[in-house]
Structures are given as C-alpha cells and as structure tokens.
Amino acid sequence: MQGRVIKSTGSWYVVQTDEGIKNARLRGKFKQEDLKLTNPIAVGDIVLLENEADHESTVIRDILPRENYIIRKSTRKAHHSHIIASNIDQAFLIVTLRSPRTSLGFIDRFLVSTESFRIPACIIVNKMDLEYKPKDLDFLQDIHDIYDTLGYPVLEISALEDEDIKLSLSDMLKGKTTLLSGHSGVGKSTILNKLVPSAVQTTKEISKFSAKGVHTTTFAEMFEIPEGGFLIDTPGIKEFGILDIDQYELSHYFVEMRQYLGQCKYNNCRHLNEPGCKVLEKMEEGYIHPYRYESYVNILHEEDSHR
Numbered sequence: 550m551q552g553r554v555i556k557s558t559g560s561w562y563v564v565q566t567d568e569g570i571k572n573a574r575l576r577g578k579f580k581q582e583d584l585k586l587t588n589p590i591a592v593g594d595i596v597l598l599e600n601e602a603d604h605e606s607t608v609i610r611d612i613l614p615r616e617n618y619i620i621r622k623s624t625r626k627a628h629h630s631h632i633i634a635s636n637i638d639q640a641f642l643i644v645t646l647r648s649p650r651t652s653l654g655f656i657d658r659f660l661v662s663t664e665s666f667r668i669p670a671c672i673i674v675n676k677m678d679l680e681y682k683p684k685d686l687d688f689l690q691d692i693h694d695i696y697d698t699l700g701y702p703v704l705e706i707s708a709l710e711d712e713d714i715k716l717s718l719s720d721m722l723k724g725k726t727t728l729l730s731g732h733s734g735v736g737k738s739t740i741l742n743k744l745v746p747s748a749v750q751t752t753k754e755i756s757k758f759s760a761k762g763v764h765t766t767t768f769a770e771m772f773e774i775p776e777g778g779f780l781i782d783t784p785g786i787k788e789f790g791i792l793d794i795d796q797y798e799l800s801h802y803f804v805e806m807r808q809y810l811g812q813c814k815y816n817n818c819r820h821l822n823e824p825g826c827k828v829l830e831k832m833e834e835g836y837i838h839p840y841r842y843e844s845y846v847n848i849l850h851e852e853d854s855h856r
C-alpha cells in the first residue's frame with residue numbers, strides 16, 4: 550500500500566492512503582540521498598506501507614525518491630539537516646505592505662531558497678483590504694515591477710474576502726502541493742483556515758500546546774483542500790535557511806543573472822567589483838534591478854560571515 554505522509558510527530562507518522570488515514574511507525578533504516586538527516590521521513594514523502602502480522606499496526610517499509618525537498622540545518626546536531634517537507638509543486642510567500650512590512654531582502658532570500666530547491670514560487674500580497682499610504686503603494690509597485698518581470702507571479706488578495714480566497718487561490722492550488730511561507734502575522738493561518746475549514750481545530754491545538762511549552766518543536770503539516778490539492782503549513786519557520794550555497798553559486802539562483810554567467814572576464818567572478826564583470830555591466834545598463842543586486846551582495850556577505 551502506498552501513501553503520503555501528511556503529519557510527522559518524530560516518532561510516528563500520519564499517512565494518507567486510498568484506504569484512508571493510517572498511523573504508521575518506522576521500521577528499519579533507509580538510505581538517504583547522501584544527506585545526514587535528523588529526520589528520516591518528512592511531510593510530503595510518498596511511502597510504502599505494510600500491515601503488521603497482527604493487523605493492529607502499520608509500518609513504513611520504504612520511501613519513494615523525493616522530487617524535491619526543503620531542508621534546514623539541524624539545530625540539534627552539527628553537520629546534520631532537517632527535512633521540512635518534500636514533493637512540493639510550488640511555494641507561496643505571503644507578504645504584507647505594512648504591520649509587518651515584508652522587506653525585499655527577505656523576499657529575495659526566500660526566492661534564492663526556492664530556486665536552490667527547484668520549487669516554483671509565487672508572491673501573495675495579503676491584507677489588500679487595508680488602507681495604505683502612498684509609500685506603501687510605492688512599495689507594492691516595486692514588488693510588481695521587480696518580480697512580475699522575473700516570472701514570479703505577484704497576486705494581491707485579502708484573506709478576509711471569501712471571493713479572493715476562492716477565486717484567486719483555489720485555481721492555482723488545485724491538484725498541487727503548495728507550501729505556505731511568510732513572516733508571522735501576514736495571514737498564513739487565516740488563509741489556511743479559509744481554504745481548509747477542518748484545519749481550524751488543529752492550528753488551535755498546536756498553539757495551545759506551544760503556549761504551555763509542552764510541544765516546543767513544531768513540525769510541518771499538510772492539509773488536503775476540499776476542492777483539491779494540499780497545503781503545507783510550516784509553523785515556527787520564518788525562513789528556511791540558505792544551505793551551503795557556494796559563493797560562486799549564489800548568482801545561479803538569481804534568475805536574471807543566470808544568462809550572463811560565464812561571460813565575466815574571470816571565471817571565479819563574484820560580481821562585486823571585478824573588472825570585466827558582465828553582471829555589473831548589465832546592472833548598470835538597467836537589465837538587473839539595483840534592489841535585486843543589493844540583495845545579492847547582502848546574501849553573499851552574510852553567507853561569507855558564516856563560513
């Protein structure tokens with residue numbers, strides 16, 4: 550029997566199968582794509598299940614190769630990683646113009662991550678029902694100017710408007726596994742609860758647990774949307790870290806820089822101030838947005854200081 554892991558507690562897994570929901574345990578060890586992992590199974594994994602002889606319990610026998618996954622450094626074990634979720638079709642970054650304002654730097658970090666994980670990304674500007682000042686609307690215009698042009702769809706919604714949620718989002722979500730991400734307070738839970746009414750209780754329970762300090766580690770959880778598709782909520786994860794991206798590799802994850810790579814004078818160009826740098830030249834000519842270039846430099850330097 551095959552199924553998809555929709556929840557992990559670390560010791561047992563909730564798996565959705567054609568025969569309904571099964572609670573399964575892990576038996577044995579799996580070889581994992583050369584990764585040192587603290588968790589062998591993650592939400593989104595497709596697994597093979599077997600009933601134990603007593604028919605009372607189910608075990609996970611094997612895991613199918615992952616199409617992709619998002620991962621972060623383990624906080625518990627050095628040189629180990631933690632898979633947050635796998636087999637993701639697209640990632641939605643929920644952003645807001647004000648309270649809290651999502652910075653362009655944060656958006657770019659997110660996009661570097663999704664590019665490195667090979668997951669298509671989309672930017673959802675939420676809380677469009679609020680009144681905004683001209684400077685907030687200028688910021689919205691910047692978001693459109695920068696990301697629409699790069700091929701990252703930018704959508705404006707209000708999670709409080711049922712029409713917006715149903716019409717704008719449902720079509721994009723149908724049949725797909727979508728990761729919801731964004732700063733705390735941007736409306737992720739509101740969106741999730743509107744799309745998956747049965748999730749309400751679950752999210753309440755999780756916050757009740759963590760408030761008491763009983764359940765401090767939060768795991769990603771996957772919810773089935775009644776109209777089709779899955780949503781992955783990652784409580785407690787503001788930002789998945791940029792993991793071991795080589796300084797010469799970073800520019801590959803800036804889609805607009807990719808086409809110029811290999812055209813710089815030096816093949817170990819970091820596109821900072823090297824002579825004959827094609828990326829700098831294109832930025833000066835206006836083909837690369839100065840804000841994006843600024844993010845590139847900031848990420849490069851931050852990553853440098855971690856080395």
Ligand SMILES: Nc1nc2c(ncn2[C@@H]2O[C@H](COP(=O)(O)OP(=O)(O)O)[C@@H](O)[C@H]2O)c(=O)[nH]1
Pocket residue numbers: 675676677678679706707708709710731732733734735736737738739740
């Ligand atoms: N005005 C307005 N408020 C919203 C909208 N979406 C969420 N909120 C409010 O923003 C706050 C944070 O929302 P929540 O869903 O908990 O954000 P999360 O931390 O990303 O899960 C709550 O008070 C929501 O009611 C929206 O579209 N418009």
Ligand SMILES: [Mg+2]
Pocket residue numbers: 737738739
């Ligand atoms: Mg929330």
Ligand SMILES: [Zn+2]
Pocket residue numbers: 813818819820821823825826827828829
């Ligand atoms: Zn260069």
